[in-house]
Amino acid sequence: MAIRVQEDDFDIGAEIKALTLGRTEIGGVASFVGLVRDFVDPGAGQEPTAIRGMTLEHYPGMTEKMLSRIEDEANRRWTLDATLIIHRVGALAPGDNIVLVVCAAAHRQDALQACSFLIDWLKTQAPFWKSESTAAGEQWVKAKESDDALAARWQKT
Amino acid sequence: MKLLYFAWLRTRIGRAEEEVDPPTDVANVEDLLRWLQGRGAGYAEALARPDLVRVAVNQEFAARDTPVARDDEVALFPPVTGG
Numbered sequence: 651m652a653i654r655v656q657e658d659d660f661d662i663g664a665e666i667k668a669l670t671l672g673r674t675e676i677g678g679v680a681s682f683v684g685l686v687r688d689f690v691d692p693g694a695g696q697e698p699t700a701i702r703g704m705t706l707e708h709y710p711g712m713t714e715k716m717l718s719r720i721e722d723e724a725n726r727r728w729t730l731d732a733t734l735i736i737h738r739v740g741a742l743a744p745g746d747n748i749v750l751v752v753c754a755a756a757h758r759q760d761a762l763q764a765c766s767f768l769i770d771w772l773k774t775q776a777p778f779w780k781s782e783s784t785a786a787g788e789q790w791v792k793a794k795e796s797d798d799a800l801a802a803r804w805q806k807t
Numbered sequence: 808m809k810l811l812y813f814a815w816l817r818t819r820i821g822r823a824e825e826e827v828d829p830p831t832d833v834a835n836v837e838d839l840l841r842w843l844q845g846r847g848a849g850y851a852e853a854l855a856r857p858d859l860v861r862v863a864v865n866q867e868f869a870a871r872d873t874p875v876a877r878d879d880e881v882a883l884f885p886p887v888t889g890g
Contacts, residue, residue, distance in 0.1 A: 706889070707813060708813075709811070709813055709884070712863055712866035712882070737889060748890070773888075773889060773890035774887065775887070776887060776890075777813070777863070777889075778889025778890070779814035779889070780888045790814050797890075
């Protein structure tokens with residue numbers, strides 16, 4: 651289990667290789683990579699707005715605490731051999747990596763489901779905020795209700 | 808009490824953090840938000856839509872009736888948008 655919040659980029663291949671090195675009990679690795687998109691999702695019937703860049707801010711201390719908790723929860727729900735969450739902060743350009751989630755398990759369903767769970771929960775529970783730069787200036791990204799709905803799918807009843 | 812502001816709450820209030828000494832009748836998060844609204848134009852503007860403000864007390868998500876005390880760290884921020 652590992653969590654990193656950093657300004658630097660990450661190398662997806664190198665991270666997965668490091669996670670699985672010598673761990674021959676691992677049968678599958680699932681990963682999610684979030685990238686900076688170069689447009690804002692337009693409303694119905696509207697043209698997309700171009701994004702020049704993005705700045706990510708977070709709440710040091712609480713971020714790591716929430717990410718650890720999310721990771722613990724994934725390990726409680728699924729049988730995992732290794733998990734990794736890397737989230738970047740600071741100034742990013744279109745095409746840059748933002749977030750990496752990796753889950754390794756003996757069996758693919760554990761890895762795939764845990765990976766999906768982790769990114770859905772991270773999006774609604776971890777204290778990060780994005781500000782986008784467009785031709786009209788800087789604007790804070792609004793939270794999406796669809797993200798809440800995706801996270802709620804994992805709520806245990 | 809240590810207050811932290813993030814994202815547009817930080818930019819509208821004009822600072823990232825401050826130490827405050829609220830009156831004794833500020834007992835919970837709701838009381839604190841109401842008291843802060845009266846501290847100046849930036850605060851009033853930032854807190855005009857309290858439904859868009861999320862609060863963490865000592866780095867735990869808090870409800871409006873969560874108690875706040877003198878030595879707490881209280882953070883105010885919009886709904887999170889990471890990932």
